[in-house]
Amino acid sequence: MNKDSIQRIKKLVGMLNTYRDEYYNNSNSIISDPDYDRIFDELNRLEKETGFVLSNSPTKTVGYEVKSKLEKVTHNHPMLSLDKTKSVDDILSFLNGKEGVAMLKMDGLTCSCIYKGNSFGSAESRGNGEIGELIGHNVKTIKDFPLSIGLDSLIVDGEIIIDYDTFDAINNNLSEDEKYKNPRNLASGSARQLDSKIASQRGMRFIAWKVVEGIDGNDFFEKLETLYNLGFEVVPHYKLKKNITKEELESVIDQLKSYAEIENLPIDGIVFGFNDIKYGKSLGETGHHVRSQLAYKFFDEMEESVLRDVEWNTTRSGQINPTAIFDTVIIDGTEVSRASLFNLTFIKDMQLNLINRILVSKRNSIIPYVEENLDRQNGNYIPIPLTCSSCGAKTEIKNTGTAEFLFCTNEYCKAKLLDRFVHFVKRDCVNIEGLSEATLEKFIEKGWIESFNDIYNLIDYKNEIIKMEGFGEKSYKNLMAAIEKSKNIKLENFIYALGITGIGKTASKTIAKYCHGDFGTFVKIIEEEFDWTLLDDFGEVMANNLDNYFDKVDKDCNLINYTQMLYLSCHMNFIKEEKKESGLKDLSGLTFVVTGSVSTFKNRDELGDLILSLNGKLAGSVSKNTNYLINNDTTSTSGKNQKAKEIGVPIISEVQFNEMIGRA
Secondary structure (H helix, E strand, O other): OOHHHHHHHHHHHHHHHHHHHHHHHHOOOOOOHHHHHHHHHHHHHHHHHHOEEEOOOOOOOOOOOEOOOOOEEEOOOOOOEEEEEOOHHHHHHHHOOOOEEEEEEEOOEEEEEEEEOOEEEEEEEOOOOOEEEEOHHHHOOOOOOEEEEOOOEEEEEEEEEOOHHHHHHHHOOOOOOOOOOOHHHHHHHHHOOOEHHHHHOOOOEEEEEEEEEOOOOOEHHHHHHHHHHOOOEEOOEEEEOOOOOHHHHHHHHHHHHHHHHHOOOOEEEEEEEEOEHHHHHHOOEOOOEEEEEEEEOOOOOEEEEEEEEEEEEEOOOOEEEEEEEEEEEEEOOEEEEEEEOOOHHHHHHHOOOOOOEEEEEEEOOOEEEEEEEOOOOOOOOOOOOOEOOOOOOEEEEEEOOOOEEEEEOOOOOHHHHHHHHHHHHOOOOOOOOOOOHHHHHHHHHOOOOOOHHHHOOHHHHHHHHHHOOOOOHHHHHHHHHHHHHOOEEEHHHHHHHOOOOOOOHHHHHHHHHHOOOOHHHHHHHHHOOOOHHHOOOOOHHHHHHHHHHHOOOOOOOOOOOHHHHHHHHOOOEEEOOOOOOOOOOOOOOOEEEEOOOOOOOOOHHHHHHHHHHOOOEEOOOOOOOOOEEEOOOOOOOOHHHHHHHHHOOOEEOHHHHHHHHOOO
16 A cells, blocks of 8 residues: 555545534635535545545544444454563563564553454454453544555554543543543543444544554564554554663663653553564463563553452451452462452542452552542442441441541440451560461450450460360460460550550550650550650541540440550560660651562561661651652652652662661
């Protein structure tokens, strides 16, 4: 097909549509009828000669279709995902000196278009990779989309996108409640509309990035060029020479990213593949991804799944937390099928309901997170449980001022008790090995433990415990030894073990440090109604939680309170750590946030303990009060890294931190 003819057709279509718009919508004739007819005839002739016709050509009037539902279709080829990396070195290793192709990874709805007998036949959404939905009625309304291409048959995969300019223009005409969160969501919803007239008004674009069938040859780059010559909008791409260096590869990445930014294209990475198609196919594929391509991700990876269920779990505070259960997806090499939904406000804001298609990520490569709902329907949300799944008591909704949460109204709910005890015995609290959740549950069922004090009186049930399944004389002795060992405890661990709402490890350490590790001092400041907000990073909410906890002195209540805390303390031998001269730099006045994995410390807790021992402060999130964010992956695009860069907080590695304090 003549490339110049294609370009001429595109130009003529643009001219004629401009003339028609002015004439019909603005009553303005900017060209004479004979001139219009001459251009129209030239367009008609070129279309017949080339067999190439655009969807918005004045010679063709594309009718709008309304579907009752989208039909399912089994793909004629697997539409698999891609393996991913955030490392340029991994890309170099993957290419292994071979000639390659780099192209933008468009962020929209993946789609396969099928042509038969020189004409566009159908389009299929990716779906689950095997089964998708027929969306051809919407695709053929896309401006400049080729309806006929002069080839007998062709299958081409690509992405339906909406660029940021169009996205912003659409959102600017919507109320805050109606606005779309991102171009991907808008593109996906538009392409899957039942009414093609609505879809036609969304400014969708089809970006081709792969020839599946219909064009001969073994050169991936040349096939992309052929698609361009056939009239398709083709993904921005580069040909990579053999034995490309790391510096050259980084330059290509920067150029592609810059192009996407300039053109306002929604992307979520760059795809690298082999130019030799046969070689790429010889590498085979897994059930999840092809081995001929690798995606370089500079954003948190997201995968599409389907929300199947929600679990409502009652915690020690009585708060009932929702957890999403969805079809398993692979993110950063691990299977993910669950993620917290946090609270009722999150569910409402996300407009979540069962069977919705959702986007899931692992924030900071660790925490599963529901990023988006692709099937939003305002007012149609997951039903809120009226009763607690643990005890059957009524639930109630409480608004904290920032969000709505669900609570169990039963003070004696067994789920509350179990969760409190599980927290109490864990390593960072009193650390009783052998008291597993299953064992605690059995002891609660038998009525042996109703308060923390009861754990230290389990010796009264020796004969019964020895006879329990899974127990014996040896197990019993080991449990008693662990309970005895737990009596030697630091004040910070004791405070944390109490399970006071909002008082975590860092806050417990701050209180203990103020009291110099002395339990008597702790009791004294409680009795003197100490103003907790005087402590670093303690706000009114935390202060109120502490006051409410210690004001609870109902003697008939089996739950831990101030009086019972005093009884509990009688079992304990509080350890005061001697302050040793470390020779390390004092960190007074400096606030740190720690994220990601560590290598020179056992874990992040050990690093945090060191910061506190050097008089530094720890925070859970990055803010204007943060002095340093410690993250070994300083180039990560995690939420904490992005926030730090936005407000100018230095991001340092573990090695740099060690050098700072003189530990290197």
